[in-house]
Amino acid sequence: MNRDTRIAWINGLLLPFLNVLTAFVATAVVFLLIDVNPIEAAEVLLYGSFGYEEGIGYTIYYTTNFIFTGLAVAVAFHAGLFNIGGEGQAYVGGLGAGLAILFLDPTLGAWVFIPASIIGALVFGALWALIPAYLQAYRGSHIVITTIMFNFLAASMMVYMMVHVLRETGQMTPQSELFPTNAWMPFVHDVMAGFGYTIEASPLNLSVLLALLCSVLVWFFLWHTRWGYAIRATGKNSTAAVYGGIKPKRIIIVAMCISGALAGLVSVNELVGYQHRLIMDFHLGYGFGGIAVALMGRNHPLGIIVAALLFGTLYQGGAELAFEMSGISRDIVVVMQGLVILFCGALEYMYRPWLVRNLAPVNTQGELGATP
DSSP: OOHHHHHHHIIIIIHHHHHHHHHHHHHHHHHHHTTOOHHHHHHHHHHHHHSSHHHHHHHHHHHHHHHHHHHHHHHHHHTTOOOOOHHHHHHHHHHHHHHHHHTSOTTSOHHHHHHHHHHHHHHHHHHHHHHHHHHHHHHOOOHHHHHHHHHHHHHHHHHHIIIIISSOTTOOSSOOOOOOGGGSOOBHHHHHHHTTOOOOOOSOBTHHHHHHHHHHHHHHHHHHSHHHHHHHHHHHOHHHHHHTTOOHHHHHHHHHHHHHHHHHTHHIIIIIIIIOSOOTTTTTTHHHHHHHHHHHTTTOHHHHHHHHHHHHHHHHHHHHHHHHOTTOOTTHHHHHHHHHHIIIIITTTSSHHHHHHHHSOBOTTSSBSOOO
């Protein structure tokens, strides 16, 4: 194995593993500080996530949301953009998905409703990302600032829409009327029952297949198309990309619209697949969590799926911890996520010099071997 291959393994596998392991060690220290046995807490967390069918369903359900937002952040990252607006784009994507269902004839079939809701989520998510993209490309506004601002704008707009426009008649709760049953994304337990298999009911629905399909499409797009190459080239070196005939402004627009569209698909899982109506704050946590998922997954769809599964485990396992252990609140999930972000983001390369020095050394002749 040559040195470049070893370094690739270090960057792609060993570093994320050690970073996550360090985050878990730090979490164990936090548990000790609040007088909770970390081993017992780990057992409860894993059992809540994978110990029974309903828990597995919830884990994969949460994982689906993180796949969408992780892919969204990754596409922007490859273009050299830090999209922090996943929360707002997912929220507005929900508006698109909901309107696509509520404004259609309720007698239509699922083959119309479900594709229409997906298209609505994609279009509205993309349009919400388009404005910050334009401001970055043509007005010099920093994408981090504008996407953060647009998260707040999305929240304010959705409050107005849910309270004054879309609220169900005769109800005080800010939520829309229930979607027609033929507009619901099928639950996995219902699909399995149709094949003669009985599993426990959970929110898990066929949106997980959409998430996996998006992962494949993003992989193919980024590494096997001209547009994907242009996005990656712009992210690596925009000046060199210009000499290659690539227009960075156009790439910014395209990458951010794709990113926003992917984030918007969170609403398909949450609203079309589970809640079956437009509700407030269905998106909270998934947009920012997607940043950590993308960092952990090295902005590659396969890594993002694995990282999203970890965060889905933390979400479901954290809920089980809060229920089973009196000394722990639901907020422990935020603490664990924060530690993962710290060690996979800010301290991402903490172990790299040591790993390269010991696993991929270079001798004085520039060849792989022991350092003299």
